[in-house]
Amino acid sequence: MNYSLEVENVSKTYSNFKLDNISFAVPKGSIMGFVGENGAGKTTAISCILNTIKKDNGTIKIFGKEMSDNSTDIREDIGVVFDAINFSQYLTAKKLQKVFSGIYKDWDNTFFKNIINKLDIPLNKNIKELSRGMSMKLAIAVALSHHPKLLILDEATSGLDPIIREEILDVFLEFVTDEEHSILMSSHITSDLEKIADYITFIYRGKIILTEKKDALMYEYGIARCKEEQLNQLDKEDLIAYRYRGLQVDVLVSNKKAFEQKYKGVVVDNATIDEITLLLVKGGK
């Protein structure tokens, strides 16, 4: 498989936190959702990828190359959006266009004007007068207007209403119609990832606990609703994790159909990403 981003055995230690030997890869033409509770290490991992903090060890390849401090070519090919806007509050979209056309070799004024129009972003208002939704849309428009091949989004849709999020998700989906393009997207809004991600990587306390195709998670994985005595009869290899819910036990399984065939009479529901996260993180094994 061809990857735009490969993270291999990357670690970073802070006094009270360790990003612990993480590995995952984002195939070209795909969207990778990056999921984990507050403080799990998503931003730390993204900062290592962007080389804005120094990793302790491991390898990160972007388009097959390791990024150094002066890898401007690689940087040109990455669009980045964080949840906080870091443009000067006194600039307008029109002025930003001037600033960035001087920074990025491939900055495309026509593309910028079109996307600004499409997303209904005012051209002449200072950023400080824009709503959060508007300014996030502006940040996304800027990130896309230098024609990156990889978009890295850290909570880029947090705090936005469902209508604006839907508009933004459509922009991301359109972006990956080009098979050379891909997106790494951290989000707590797992319903957004259920809509657009191709893969999901789960991180917990600095460790990657699972990377899986989203469709497998949604259609092959499942949650078996068992009674305690049924749990005791399950073969260990048929369950990933379990969690008591009152008198019932929720059991995460990776092959819903096979499980249902083997254990007749046990109901297995489809699982949401939130439910899977909860079982992976809080469940017993």
Ligand SMILES: Nc1ncnc2c1ncn2[C@@H]1O[C@H](COP(=O)(O)OP(=O)(O)OP(=O)(O)O)[C@@H](O)[C@H]1O
């Ligand atoms: N510069 C730093 N110095 C020390 N500790 C840090 C630093 N940056 C982050 N941390 C710690 O690393 C841990 C992981 O933080 P990180 O921001 O990567 O998590 P996150 O998964 O992005 O969380 P959230 O979903 O809340 O944004 C936290 O415990 C945080 O306090």
